[in-house]
Amino acid sequence: MGRPHPTMPLYGEAAVAERAERDARAVRRARRDAVTRSLIVKVMMTSVALVVLLLYLMPLGYSIVTSLMSKEQVNDVQAPVLPSSRVQFEYQGRNYDVMRVPIDGEMRDLALVRRGRAASTFVDPADPMAAEIEWEGAWRTLKPVYESDIRWENYPRAFRFINFAQLLRNTLMYAIITTIAATSSAAIVAYGFARFRFPFKGVLFMLLISTIILPPQATLVPQYAVFFRLGWVGTWLPLIIPTFFSNAYNVFLLRQYFLTIPTELEEAARVDGAGPIRTFVSVILPQAVPALIAVSLFHFFFAWNDFFGPLIYLAGSQDLLPISVGLFRFNGLYSSEPQLIQAASIMTMLIPLTIFFFAQRFFMQGVVITGVDK
Amino acid sequence: MDYVTEIQSSLATGRGRRKRLSRAELREARWGYAFIGLWLVGFSAFYLLPMAASLVFSFFNLDLLEPSRSSFVGLQNWRRLLFEDPRVWQGLRVTFIFAAISLPIGMFFALFLAVLLNSADLIGRNLFRTLFYAPTMVPVVAGILIWSGVLNPATGWVNQLIQWATGFEVANPQGIRWLDDARIIYLSYTMIGIWGVGNAILYNLAALQGVPSELYEAAKIDGASWFRRLRSITLPMISPVIFYNLVLSVVGLMQYFQVPYVLNGGSGYPEGTTFFYLIHFYRQSFQFLNMGYGSAIAWLLFVIALSITATLFATAKYWVYYAGERR
Numbered sequence: 001m002g003r004p005h006p007t008m009p010l011y012g013e014a015a016v017a018e019r020a021e022r023d024a025r026a027v028r029r030a031r032r033d034a035v036t037r038s039l040i041v042k043v044m045m046t047s048v049a050l051v052v053l054l055l056y057l058m059p060l061g062y063s064i065v066t067s068l069m070s071k072e073q074v075n076d077v078q079a080p081v082l083p084s085s086r087v088q089f090e091y092q093g094r095n096y097d098v099m100r101v102p103i104d105g106e107m108r109d110l111a112l113v114r115r116g117r118a119a120s121t122f123v124d125p126a127d128p129m130a131a132e133i134e135w136e137g138a139w140r141t142l143k144p145v146y147e148s149d150i151r152w153e154n155y156p157r158a159f160r161f162i163n164f165a166q167l168l169r170n171t172l173m174y175a176i177i178t179t180i181a182a183t184s185s186a187a188i189v190a191y192g193f194a195r196f197r198f199p200f201k202g203v204l205f206m207l208l209i210s211t212i213i214l215p216p217q218a219t220l221v222p223q224y225a226v227f228f229r230l231g232w233v234g235t236w237l238p239l240i241i242p243t244f245f246s247n248a249y250n251v252f253l254l255r256q257y258f259l260t261i262p263t264e265l266e267e268a269a270r271v272d273g274a275g276p277i278r279t280f281v282s283v284i285l286p287q288a289v290p291a292l293i294a295v296s297l298f299h300f301f302f303a304w305n306d307f308f309g310p311l312i313y314l315a316g317s318q319d320l321l322p323i324s325v326g327l328f329r330f331n332g333l334y335s336s337e338p339q340l341i342q343a344a345s346i347m348t349m350l351i352p353l354t355i356f357f358f359a360q361r362f363f364m365q366g367v368v369i370t371g372v373d374k
Numbered sequence: 375m376d377y378v379t380e381i382q383s384s385l386a387t388g389r390g391r392r393k394r395l396s397r398a399e400l401r402e403a404r405w406g407y408a409f410i411g412l413w414l415v416g417f418s419a420f421y422l423l424p425m426a427a428s429l430v431f432s433f434f435n436l437d438l439l440e441p442s443r444s445s446f447v448g449l450q451n452w453r454r455l456l457f458e459d460p461r462v463w464q465g466l467r468v469t470f471i472f473a474a475i476s477l478p479i480g481m482f483f484a485l486f487l488a489v490l491l492n493s494a495d496l497i498g499r500n501l502f503r504t505l506f507y508a509p510t511m512v513p514v515v516a517g518i519l520i521w522s523g524v525l526n527p528a529t530g531w532v533n534q535l536i537q538w539a540t541g542f543e544v545a546n547p548q549g550i551r552w553l554d555d556a557r558i559i560y561l562s563y564t565m566i567g568i569w570g571v572g573n574a575i576l577y578n579l580a581a582l583q584g585v586p587s588e589l590y591e592a593a594k595i596d597g598a599s600w601f602r603r604l605r606s607i608t609l610p611m612i613s614p615v616i617f618y619n620l621v622l623s624v625v626g627l628m629q630y631f632q633v634p635y636v637l638n639g640g641s642g643y644p645e646g647t648t649f650f651y652l653i654h655f656y657r658q659s660f661q662f663l664n665m666g667y668g669s670a671i672a673w674l675l676f677v678i679a680l681s682i683t684a685t686l687f688a689t690a691k692y693w694v695y696y697a698g699e700r701r
Contacts, residue, residue, distance in 0.1 A: 038495070045495040049502055052490070056506065056568075059517075059524040062531045066523060077528055077546065185412050192409025196402050199395075208413065211421055213625050213683050217652065218676035219424035221431055221659055221669045228438055245416020276405045305514050307632050312660050327515045328636050338523055345516035356511045360504055367573055368580040 067158075067343035068150045074338050078144060085149035089125040098125060099142040101135055109145050110135075151339070158343040161334065166319065167326040174236060174322055175303035178243040182299040183292055185243070186250035191280050193251065194258035195266070211248045216308075224312065236320060238313045239306070243299075250295045253366060257291035258284060294366020297359055304352055323348045425676075431669035438665055451670040462671070464642075465651035466678075472650070473627040476564035481619060484571045488578030489608075503579070510572025518636045521566040525552035553637060556645040563648070566633055574619045581612035610695045617694045621686055628679045631656065651675060 068083040087098040089111035096111040101122060110122035120139040121132050193205055227238040269279045307324045314320050327348055334340050432451050437443040455462055491503050524530045533545040544550045552562040589607045634648040640657060642649030659668025
């Protein structure tokens, strides 16, 4: 605010100044309120998201915690949530559970040496030489004492029992070969659909896309019959060979991406005398690296998960099973050891999750390209 | 947007006038076919011929081990499929009931999370997006085994959490028996499936980011409430992606197999409520090796899937909004 005009009456000047100050204060307060309000909204929104996230990831927490428990704890309903085991005390050559016993108004941790219906006998672990303590009451109402007990050895045990090294080798072999095959074949086909005009292109592309909604089971029995006659059932071939002929998802994604690449470079290459193959390899592919990575990741994760195919084609071939079917069978054999099943489950997700966290940018972009046309 | 318009536009270009190709055009066409040749071979070998063969198989009593013993049985497989096999109708009923329950829940959840993860008021948005997507990366069998542990009536965290929060004594073997109680089994299976919604969330998210912000500003000036803006701007604008998610979910649910198979080996436990259609197909084709009958089961699935998707595409014009609709 500038200097007050000299002719302006004083009362007016005071009023103007006062009003200005009041306005400024109101503006400040409104701004502060807005900041506070948006902060409240932010905190509320984030809290809601956090609660939903915790519920959503809760099974993962359960799995990790259970995978580190002893077998006894998994079946012990009184046990605490975290990996722990009952405190035991060795007395006269035998182990006894330590219980929390209310005696004379205080809680004492005592080893239960003789169980009785109405009264039981205890020994104080701190002073085992002292007289045995008689306690009146039902021992079943007492709570056992627990101590932290993390069983890391569940992982090596599960690793051995499930023969994880072999499953991993099979799965990696399958995933890597088919990823290379699926990505390169899809790139070739996608380039054909993206850059060339030819008769029936529209109809053919529609046929390609419609295979997405075709249930694969509709073609399965004849395929199985043919592979069976070829002697391929019981080998990886029925699962690997078809990936060399591209698939609709991957072609669609790569075609969308190729369409966004400007044609000038290709024209320049053509002027320089490069044929379509040369152009494709040295101009298009280098520019499509993000999309190629996305497709590779999709296929890699698909192969890691593939269940139905290996289930039917590798039914009798124990040594060839991938992780998915191997884990399924392990679950059937070791259902009495949930901690090992959870440990094995955690192990199978380590590689996919690690790859995902490092490559998520490519991956999520790829998902978006397939689902939402740019 | 997405495959829907792709198909429409492909049809439009495919219907172009047939004119004689010039020499350069012929050359281009040859190269085009050379590039897509791989797919043409694959399509014929792994889709077209097997589809036809599958139909032929369905009229035979097929013996894979001793092909000479196979015999033509006419419509016998089809009669059995449509009129005599109660398992077919059980499988279809189970599949449809489960779809009716899990589809709306899954789609709503994916939309809810996308709106949440799109909000500018969310602190640490990118971290949240990564973490909400992560379970989708968990191998499916591992996910099923983890859920079957966490849903254990006595030792699972779900019942323990409910008991802790509400005080009801449900965390014991007689408590809420998620995977053994026929009355809530579909709810439990829906929960297991909820870990797979990551892709749907991402599609929704991308669509939400594509809605022009002018629309919201104009609506705000007109005094439209948050809910009104959601209903009148957001939902119509992202309806193509919702439609796409719907089609993919329906296709996926028709093939629902892995969860019941891993959990109970396809026994239908409890009380036949998890005897999905594809379990029937798998047992007939690959356990009992009734491959002729299996082909008929698969063909019926194909016909049903085709009719449902065709119906969905037919209804699309009433509720799916395409911004670029000039065709």
